[in-house]
Amino acid sequence: MTILRVALDVPLPRTFDYRVERATPADVGRRVVVPFGPRKLAGIVVEVCESSEVPPERLRAAHALLDDLAPLARDWLALARFTAEYYQRPLGEVIHAALPPRLRRPEPLRLGPTAYAITQAGRAAIATLPSRSLARRAALELAAAGTVPADSITAAVARDLLARGWMEPCPAPPRTPAFIAPHALTSAQAAAVEAIRAALGTYRACLLLGITGSGKTEVYLHVAAAALARGQQALVLVPEINLTPRLAEEFAARFPGARIVTLTSAVPDTERARAWLAVQRGEADIVLGTRLAVFAPLPAPGIVIVDEEHDASFKQQDGVRYSARDLAVFRAHAAGVPVVLGSATPSLETYQHALTGRYTLLELPRRAREGAALPAMRLVDLRTDPADDGVCASLAAAVRARLERGEQSLLFLNRRGYAPVLVCGACAWTAGCPRCSAHLVVHLGERALRCHHCGHAQPVPRACPTCGNVDLVPFGRGTQRLEASVAARFPDARVMRIDSDSTRNRGTWEAMAASIRAGEAQILIGTQILAKGHDFPNLTLVGVLNADAALVAPDYRAPERLFAQLMQVSGRAGRADAPGEVLIQTRYPEHPLYQALVRHDFRGFAQRLLEEREQAGFPPYVYEASLRAEARQMADAIAFLQRACAGAPPLDAAVTMFDPVPLTLARHNAWERAQVLLQAGSRRALQTFLREWSDMLYGAKPGAVRWHLDVDPLEF
Numbered sequence: 001m002t003i004l005r006v007a008l009d010v011p012l013p014r015t016f017d018y019r020v021e022r023a024t025p026a027d028v029g030r031r032v033v034v035p036f037g038p039r040k041l042a043g044i045v046v047e048v049c050e051s052s053e054v055p056p057e058r059l060r061a062a063h064a065l066l067d068d069l070a071p072l073a074r075d076w077l078a079l080a081r082f083t084a085e086y087y088q089r090p091l092g093e094v095i096h097a098a099l100p101p102r103l104r105r106p107e108p109l110r111l112g113p114t115a116y117a118i119t120q121a122g123r124a125a126i127a128t129l130p131s132r133s134l135a136r137r138a139a140l141e142l143a144a145a146g147t148v149p150a151d152s153i154t155a156a157v158a159r160d161l162l163a164r165g166w167m168e169p170c171p172a173p174p175r176t177p178a179f180i181a182p183h184a185l186t187s188a189q190a191a192a193v194e195a196i197r198a199a200l201g202t203y204r205a206c207l208l209l210g211i212t213g214s215g216k217t218e219v220y221l222h223v224a225a226a227a228l229a230r231g232q233q234a235l236v237l238v239p240e241i242n243l244t245p246r247l248a249e250e251f252a253a254r255f256p257g258a259r260i261v262t263l264t265s266a267v268p269d270t271e272r273a274r275a276w277l278a279v280q281r282g283e284a285d286i287v288l289g290t291r292l293a294v295f296a297p298l299p300a301p302g303i304v305i306v307d308e309e310h311d312a313s314f315k316q317q318d319g320v321r322y323s324a325r326d327l328a329v330f331r332a333h334a335a336g337v338p339v340v341l342g343s344a345t346p347s348l349e350t351y352q353h354a355l356t357g358r359y360t361l362l363e364l365p366r367r368a369r370e371g372a373a374l375p376a377m378r379l380v381d382l383r384t385d386p387a388d389d390g391v392c393a394s395l396a397a398a399v400r401a402r403l404e405r406g407e408q409s410l411l412f413l414n415r416r417g418y419a420p421v422l423v424c425g426a427c428a429w430t431a432g433c434p435r436c437s438a439h440l441v442v443h444l445g446e447r448a449l450r451c452h453h454c455g456h457a458q459p460v461p462r463a464c465p466t467c468g469n470v471d472l473v474p475f476g477r478g479t480q481r482l483e484a485s486v487a488a489r490f491p492d493a494r495v496m497r498i499d500s501d502s503t504r505n506r507g508t509w510e511a512m513a514a515s516i517r518a519g520e521a522q523i524l525i526g527t528q529i530l531a532k533g534h535d536f537p538n539l540t541l542v543g544v545l546n547a548d549a550a551l552v553a554p555d556y557r558a559p560e561r562l563f564a565q566l567m568q569v570s571g572r573a574g575r576a577d578a579p580g581e582v583l584i585q586t587r588y589p590e591h592p593l594y595q596a597l598v599r600h601d602f603r604g605f606a607q608r609l610l611e612e613r614e615q616a617g618f619p620p621y622v623y624e625a626s627l628r629a630e631a632r633q634m635a636d637a638i639a640f641l642q643r644a645c646a647g648a649p650p651l652d653a654a655v656t657m658f659d660p661v662p663l664t665l666a667r668h669n670a671w672e673r674a675q676v677l678l679q680a681g682s683r684r685a686l687q688t689f690l691r692e693w694s695d696m697l698y699g700a701k702p703g704a705v706r707w708h709l710d711v712d713p714l715e716f
């Protein structure tokens with residue numbers, strides 16, 4: 001009898017055995033449909049063996065071994081296994097989360113052809129098509145010029161043209177990727193490219209530390225070209241879905257003839273499954289994507305690139321809580337290829353590796369464009385130049401000067417909505433979220449109160465629910481309120497607000513960015529959405545409002561994030577020939593963070609922060625993990641954690657376990673949340689402890705408590 005050992009997406013840290021008539025070790029990595037209780041599940045074969053510990057009469061038979069795609073490769077399974085072990089999640093859950101949704105279903109995948117060619121009838125039809133048949137004409141013209149990959153036309157058009165006999169399925173077009181390098185590299189870029197190129201074929205982690213505008217992308221393009229020239233593929237990870245279309249365009253323009261595949265959660269399911277298969281078959285030269293793309297099944301990755309490696313969005317915040325940045329390094333190491341971590345403000349973890357020589361430090365200290373200066377940073381002391389409706393006199397004057405010169409200004413306020421709190425002036429009642437320990441944010445346009453943590457929404461009350469006072473006051477300032485006051489102060493200016501409320505519809509941000517570039521807005525008001533990626537050549541002034549709030553945040557990572565955010569938003573000013581200016585409104589102009597920012601001194605800032613972290617015993621000098629529990633009542637969550645601690649395996653001397661405490665945002669979406677923090681001087685000791693503890697936790701009955709382990713947590 002042959003036994004399949006199968007990883008299934010169930011919350012148990014083990015595999016499951018099934019009988020099968022015939023299977024060989026070559027079936028490891030195949031999808032298989034199996035019975036699980038009354039359900040049918042799709043799993044992945046992780047082992048084929050001859051015997052099972054399950055008694056034969058209780059062994060169930062697998063429904064079907066699927067051969068709709070090639071088995072997942074051994075190195076891919078090793079990546080999944082490492083993820084499962086390191087982040088303490090069941091292997092089946094990791095694999096399931098890493099696969100595109102269509103491959104998680106317990107049924108064979110039917111995707112249709114990978115490419116189309118035009119027929120004689122199709123050629124004849126082009127001339128006779130009515131002019132309103134735009135989509136069909138476009139598809140036929142594309143096909144007339146050469147084989148068309150299936151993902152470049154919509155399924156409906158393809159079906160129609162196949163039915164008419166105007167197109168026929170054919171194998172994927174052969175690719176002959178070329179690389180275009182239109183301008184010479186700066187000496188710093190050339191040195192970085194050379195160092196990475198020299199490492200191709202071996203593992204090496206490189207930190208590409210380059211200020212905004214220093215041309216990191218150019219380095220990525222060149223080293224990707226070098227990997228392609230070796231017949232290998234490039235994997236490029238970016239933090240934001242919004243950034244992928246533009247990056248894909250940039251890569252497409254520079255790599256004519258190459259197949260570039262985008263993998264993000266925004267890609268529709270069928271397209272994503274198709275993209276995944278193309279990658280697995282080796283038909284993709286370059287894979288671009290967000291964190292989930294770290295699991296792209298590349299057969300021969302030659303280089304791994306992580307842009308904006310410090311960005312918190314590389315860490316998954318639910319389910320399998322992996323860091324795509326860290327997995328990218330693991331993957332490069334396992335594959336024996338270089339990994340490039342790029343940032344103007346790297347995470348302290350990465351930066352410290354560069355200081356100790358574990359990572360190679362490559363620096364791009366200057367802007368790539370000849371003569372392009374860094375923006376002049378100025379701190380405006382709110383104690384002597386107080387803000388009026390959020391904006392102080394010197395910032396208002398700077399905006400006015402831009403208006404007169406026909407240039408654009410950006411006011412950066414990282415808080416959306418009209419006002420963060422609604423207060424009763426009579427009894428001090430504030431509007432709170434019924435499901436979270438958070439204030440409801442006033443959204444004036446829709447006359448709603450919204451929770452930015454759980455999405456709860458309710459109308460703005462007419463009167464205070466406690467005392468009946470009708471004079472409720474929106475307190476504090478969000479982007480909507482700033483937009484209104486700026487529009488009142490500059491009545492002739494065109495003001496545009498850019499935040500996740502104004503860009504909710506897919507594609508809207510692209511449209512807004514285009515209209516900004518076309519000069520349709522003179523004053524931009526925006527959150528961090530605006531800080532990333534897009535360049536507006538006519539934007540010469542950035543005003544930063546209310547950055548001080550982050551200085552007093554309880555999270556020890558807050559200064560690191562604030563510095564990164566302010567560096568990033570400053571980088572928006574003065575990209576072209578016009579020099580940029582950045583004004584930061586603050587009550588603490590002497591604060592070392594601001595002082596370092598004014599000097600554009602990441603390294604000095606990071607050095608100081610590292611010393612503080614070392615003294616206080618925080619990462620990267622210790623490793624952290626936390627056990628989180630969520631229950632309807634806080635007492636239940638705490639009690640669960642207390643029991644978990646009491647029953648924990650003996651602690652290694654290197655591991656410290658703290659008492660259970662509520663999370664900073666204790667109540668979220670009607671769940672009360674608490675955690676136990678673990679710190680360790682040794683990653684190995686922490687991992688050993690977590691493995692034993694996690695086995696015990698999975699074995700226990702949690703009752704009405706939900707729990708998970710978060711390894712290298714970012715949020716507290």
Ligand SMILES: [Zn+2]
Nearest residue numbers: 424427464467
């Ligand atoms: Zn009241």
Ligand SMILES: [Zn+2]
Nearest residue numbers: 433436451454
């Ligand atoms: Zn809420």
